[in-house]
Amino acid sequence: MAVYLDVIWLLNFCFDYLLLALTGILLKKSVKKRRLATGALVASFYVLFLFVPSLTFMTQPLMKLLYSVLIVYLTFGFTRFRSFFQCWLLFYFVTFMIGGGMMGAHYFFQQDMTVVNGAIATKSTGFGDPVSWTFVLIGFPLVWFFSKKRVENLETTRIHFDQLASVTIRIDEVSISAKGLIDSGNQLQDPLSGCPVMILDMTVHEANFSPAFIKKAKNITEFQEEGEGERWEHRLRIVPFRAVGQDHQFLCAVKPDEVMISLEGRSFIIKKVLVGLSFHSISGEKDYTCILHPKMLTGHKATAS
Template identity: 45%
Template sequence: MSIYLDVIWLLNFSFDLFLLVLTAIALKRKIMKIRIILAALLGSSIVIMMFSPLAFISTHPLGKMSISILMVLLAFGFKRFRYFFHGLFTFYFVTFLVGGGMIGVHYFLQAEITYLDGILMTNSTGFGHPISWLFVLIGFPVLWMFARNSLEGFEAKKIHYEQLVTVKIKVDSTQMTLKGLVDSGNQLFDPITRSPVMILDTQKVKDYIPEQLVHHALQDDVMKAMTDDQQEGHEWEHRVRIIPYRVVGKENQFLLGFKPDEVWIETNSEKIKVQKTIVGLNRTALSSEDEYQCIVHPKMLQGPSIQNVS
């Protein structure tokens, strides 16, 4: 049997890279591309070791554990022991989750099993059958996506939905600081970019937003207001988004919004940089007692935690 070492190494490098990215997503840590790639290169070096005098390291459990520890250290760094072990055990969990899923599906589908004199026999080789490699190439990305979506869904359920947070929105040189309510009932997404939509009380931020945009946002028929407007465009015109939504008893409702440059969320324990979002402008007041001025989409809290708030 021919062994294509470069192909095996590339597959292992790709798998290690995907598993480290999935670990970063589960931990809500910022993905440092160079560090993740270097860690994946370190992990895939185990394939090279198998054909060198260092083969004993790649086959011994302690050797494998040492390499995985170094991978986590290289990918996420070391701040304190709790931080490190949280990353290490999450990496193991993600690896067993994806790897176990692939093994289970493979043995569920494979038929290369025979019985000889009461002995169970399988046709397997050290580096896999071409069919099994094809299964790995197709099955791993599918299971990776499934695990990623499952972890994000699990993370969303962990969020304490009825909490107030501080929201900072930056557009060019304009910065707004607001109180926001994290609400699980807000499941609004931009249909084109699939960005989560947070809702702002337009009246509370009208001094920060172009007057023409405020006027359009406060109209019952947003589309008609924009079509009938004969004025020249405003400085945020390229940021404007129109988001369709549904209200009980009404159809074809639209919410006017804009794309910010940056959005930060501060909770009691951490500061989160939102990866992507659209800011929707609501026509009516969100809180009768002015406890909050915006409603935060729960997906926005799944961004990387940049720093802990002491």
């Protein structure tokens, strides 16, 4: 059997480069291409150890461990032991994640059983199923891209949940409980009172308000006209705002008695705030049902909850 060592080496060099690049992306590190190429070059030399009898000792688990430390050091450098150790572990995680994805995809499309003369027969070579070069060349980039996107989505979800707080809005005897997202991009304020404005998803919490109040809140330009009285009518406010690509928009808001925010074992009670009423869903997955103004967590004394 002819073995094209140069082709195998080149393939491993490209794969090692992508694995190190993905590790750098997940670490949020800006790694120079020269260092990535150096690390990938050293990592690709491992192929030679499998074909040179005098270097077979490098295939021992301890030598593999030390060799991976060298690869990570050449690629990402060393600043602190903790950060280096995390980088080294993440490199192994990425390698196993991509390798496991490749093998999982291979066996997903592989058919190991056939029916011969009415009997079920299994196929096996004794050394595992061979993976074709075409499958590797196409599958590896796809698994690499898929893994990168999944990790980024998980990270985004974690960031969102790190910014979620328990919110209780009290208006007279009514108490509304919601999960709030702390949005640093929300800078909406009432121009008259200077109160920060949080946004409440009315598609979820509409049942806490009377039909007459909802009718007045939806018809912003008409809610001050004479008609059926509503006990919370005096709490209604109109807040002008700007959206991307839109000017001169208006948001109907209500003045609560207080808003209590519970976050990381602390509680904040805010009285100077307006609750904007959104009749469109603000979260497709309903992970949160209100958006908090960042100023609601500053300038207020926190108490242990």
